[in-house]
Amino acid sequence: MIDIQDLSGTWNLRGTDVDLPAEVPGCVHTDLLAAGRIPDPFFGDNEHAVAWVGRQDWTYQRDLTWDGPAHDRIDLVFDGLDTVARVELGGRVLGETRNMHRSYRFDVTSQLGTAAADRDPADATAGASLPLSVYLTSAYTEAARVEALVGPKPNCYPEPFPFVRKMACSFGWDWGPTLVTAGIWRPVRLEGWSTARLATVRPLATYRDGGGDLDLTVDVERTRDRALRAQVLLDGRELTVVDVPADQTSLRARIPVDGIAAWSPRGYGPPALYELTVVLLDGDQELDRWRRHTGFRTVTIDRGADDAGTRFVIEVNGEPVLAKGVNWIPDDIFPSRMTRARYEKRLREAVAAGVNLVRVWGGGIYEDRAFYELCDELGLLVWQDFLFACACYPEDEPIFSEVVAEARENVTRLSPHPSLITWNGNNENLWLHDAMNWAAEPGGGESWGEKYYLQTLPAIVAELDPTRPYQAGSPWSGSWEHAPNSPDHQTFHSWEVWNREDYGNYRDSAPRFVSEFGWQAPPAWTTLRDAVSDDPMLPDSPGVLHHQKAEDGNGKLARGLEPHFPAPASTEAWHYLTQLNQVRAIRTGVEHWRSHWPHTAGTILWQLNDLWPVTSWAAIDGAGRYKPLYFALRDVHADRALTIQPRDGRLVVAVLNDHPEPWTGSLSVESRDSSGTLLHIGAEEVEVAPRSVTLVPINGGDVLVATLDGRRALWFAADHHLGDPDLTVTASSVPGGLDVHVNAAGLARDILLQADRIHPDAVTDQGFVTLLPGESTTLHVRAPIDLDPRSVKDPWVLTDLASVLRENRPS
Structure with a gap:
């Protein structure tokens, strides 16, 4: 069996004038924060004060000893290095890395010892302790080096993210800060093994009536040429045993599996999962074991032509699925802080909002295994972008070979997950190259990424994962015969609305599939208040504007209000009305497009989540608080x-x-x-x-x-001149919080209870609520401490549209 020695825990971090303990997995920013060496980059404009961190070089160090039994081979394995690293053990260079999205394995047997019995013990120094150093070069330095080699490339943001294979949004986005990380961001370990190990296991499981087919590929790494066997089990039941001859390092088995249920997405049946195990055997001795849960389903996308253009209908197990999707960005600008519990919380929140599809956006990361396992369990479909977004990307070396290796590793790594139903080549690159005339800019006319999306990546998917459909981009019309973002052909991004048009214009067309659309609003009041020191806090005060990253974002918010409401008379009114406008915009779009099913086969909201406190398109803000939009998603995604x-x-x-x-x-x-x-x-x-x-x-x-x-x-028909709703509000203490009873004598539009104004950790179960004359509702507020029922009467805790509009009237 393989013996594993976990190297997580305390290391040492060194940089200019810095020498302190570090936590691995982690990153430089989190280590500096823990040591009190930098201020909170989420507060005020501290993002600027910590910009130096991303421009320095850093070193992680610790002593390394192999404490396990003797083996033929000892490997040092990094699941993720961020990003440009030189790894040295005892002063010897093991290797160099330039890709955050890959794992790395280095043979350290000759240094750490444990030679096998049939090897000369003089070749090893068993039990030796040697210094391990990971030298991290600033991503800015690497990007400048690569840009000097390949030339400039156009992109949407003034940062060099196309020149280094790293999480693009760490360089900033129109909803994110510029916090360029470095570190050992995923687990690291020593692995001792003998004779052979399972290098990769790639199961492709498809469903047919009453059973399934398992197309299994296994790659073996060897230290000895011995005949081996691979035993394949499903829920402990042996499916087959495959011989692995002594001269063979790869095997493929096609295995029919009867008597199983299909994995189905939410609303279409249970997401049936089975434990798949592959055991590598030398005679009766177990050398290695691989275990994952997988599911059997068949996925296609109907992209056939019809009288209206070209369809884009996701079909699972032969049944068309109305996609009720959300775009997912990394849930933390420092992704090493993500845990399985945090993934589970956020994904269960998506499920509670009626979501059945999550698109992992191309400016982020291939998420942790836990993310995909939870989607498997919850029946959430996963649309996975390859990691290219909003830029021209060089097709030259040293980038090209990194892209190929990254794609091959991650297609293989994610292959067991039935939730993953499509691979997407890029986010907006094909569209923007056309729409922004990047071909006329330096570096945009050739070697700009088209080869990746139309040749390299589809070939990799066809070879390694033909069970999942590939699409060249989002948006993409299917070919250059049509504009890339044509509403009549396949996927469409609706950004004229919000950027230039009112949300009523969503009703002007019925695209075939809307894979991005959205409308901004500020975060919850407490989230915004905690992020800035402005006094007074105004929509355009410096701290608030720093936490608004979209170009002319506040101007667009104001212009979005103009057709519907008078200008807000206070920051509180601005906060309420912009939240309301976000809800109305998304309702307008989703309900209109759903009414055109199956012509319009789905929507993917931009976006579910945030990675810091910011005014954005998200439904859940950067502190994890729900905007009113979150509750509206439950309504617009309801099955009926x-x-x-x-x-x-x-x-x-x-x-x-x-x-x-x-x-x-x-x-x-x-x-x-x-x-x-x-x-x-x-x-x-x-x-x-x-x-x-x-x-x-x-x-x-x-x-x-x-x-x-x-x-x-x-x-x-209209919003203005609403009469007094004559609300009666009473609150009663209940275990865990308050029940707030609201009765309306008149028409009460858009009642909103902001629970975080009662207590920062308080939550409620509803967003905007409209009551007809004589109607009542109960809002449930829950908190970790006892709440004072009188707090419901505090300013802006509970209000309604008529009250806000009255505030704007001249006295």
């Missing part, structure tokens, strides 16, 4: 929902049934005046087939209310 939509010059109720059973019942439509008084009510029997949409024409009015089986949709 109603929405009132303008269609062909009139209004319709779109009855949205993303459920395996028909939806039948009496659809009620109420017409009310602007005060909410009932004027007319009508009803119509509807029967909506499974996984389909039915449109029911209705007449217009000031206020329309459609209901079916407890689901409700509202339509308002």
Whole structure:
């Protein structure tokens, strides 16, 4: 068996005028923070004060001894080095690395000893202790070196991320700080082994009625030429034993598997998983064991032509799936801080918001194994970008061979995960090269990345993972015959809305698949207040603006409010109204596009999460607090929902049934005046087939209310001149928090309870709530301490749209 010696824990970190303990896995920034050597980079403009960290070279050091039994081979294994490293043991260079997204293995047998019995003991120094040093060169230095070799390349941000294979967004983005990391960011260990080990195991599992097929490839690394066997088990049941001749280092087995259930995405059946084990045997002696959970499913994307253009419909096990997706960015600018528990919390939050697909965006990382295992367990589909975003990328050396090695390793590493259903070549590079005329800029006319997306990467996927469809980019129309971001062909990014247009313009088209769209809002009040020292804190005060990274972001927020509301009279009103505008924008887009299913086959919101406190498009802010948008996602992603939509010059109720059973019942439509008084009510029997949409024409009015089986949709002709809702608010103490009871005598639009204004760790279970005259609701506030019921009466804890608009009126 392989013996493992974990090297996680305390190392030593050295830099200019720095010598202190370091934690591995980790990074320089977190070590300096722990030692009190730098201020919190998330607070104020401290991001600038710590910029020097990313421009220095650093060294991690510790003494290394092999404490295990004698083996043929001792390897030093790094699961991740960030990024440009020279590894030395006892003054001897083991190797150099230039890629954050790869793992590395170095043979240290001759230095650490433990020679096998049939080797000359003089070749080793068993039990030797030697200094291990990892010298890390600044990513800026490496990027400058590479740029000097290959020439300049256009990109969207004034940072050199295309010239080094590193998490691009550590160089800053329009929602992220520039904090360029270095470190040993994933686990490191010594491995002792003899005769042979399992170098890679690549299982490709597909489903067919009543069973599945396992296409298994195993690569073996050897120290001895011996005939071996590989035993394959599924949930402990032996499927097969494959001979591995003495001269063979790779085997492939195609194994039919009967009597299993399909892995299915959320809403389409259970995500059935099975424990797959591969045991490498020398006679009866176990040399190595590989174990993962996997699932059997078949994935295709229907990209056929029709009268409207080119489809993009994800199909799992032969069934079309309406994608209710979110874009995922790294959940921490320092990804070494991520834990399985934190991944689980965030992904379960996605599930609770009705999400069934998570897109891992191309400016981040290939996430930790725990991320994909949790998606497997939760039935979340994973769309995985290769790591290219918003830039031209050189196709020359030394980058090209790094890209190939990185892609091959990660396609193999992620192959067991049934949740992973598509590989995507890049984020926006094909589109922006065309739209921004990068070909006319220095370095943009040749060797700009097209070869990766249209040749290199699809060839790697076809060789190593033909069970998953590949797409060249997001957005991508399928070929250069159409504009890359054509709404009529395959995937589409909707950014004219937000950047230049009002959210009502979402209704102007029905793209085939919307893989990015979004609308900004500030984070929760406490998150923003904790991040800045501005006094007073204003929408345009220095700290608030520093935590707004989008170009003219606050200007776009203001212009987005103009068609709908008067200018906010206070920072609190600005915070409330911009949060409300974000919710309304996303509702408008998703409900409109869902009403066009299957013509529009899905949406992927930009974005689920943030990696620091910032005004952004996220639904969950950088402190992990929910914006009101998070709660709205539950509604727009519900399996059964109603929405009132303008269609062909009139209004319709779109009855949205993303459920395996028909939806039948009496659809009620109420017409009310602007005060909410009932004027007319009508009803119509509807029967909506499974996984389909039915449109029911209705007449217009000031206020329309459609209901079916407890689901409700509202339509308002105007926002202004709302009357006093005459709210009665009472709060009662309950175990773990408060129950807040709200009754409305009049029409109460967009009631919002901001629990973090009661206590920083308090949460509520609803976002914006609208009550018709005479209606009530209960908001549940939960916190780790007892809460004072009177706190609900504090300013801005609970408010509503009419109250905010009254604040803007002249006295």
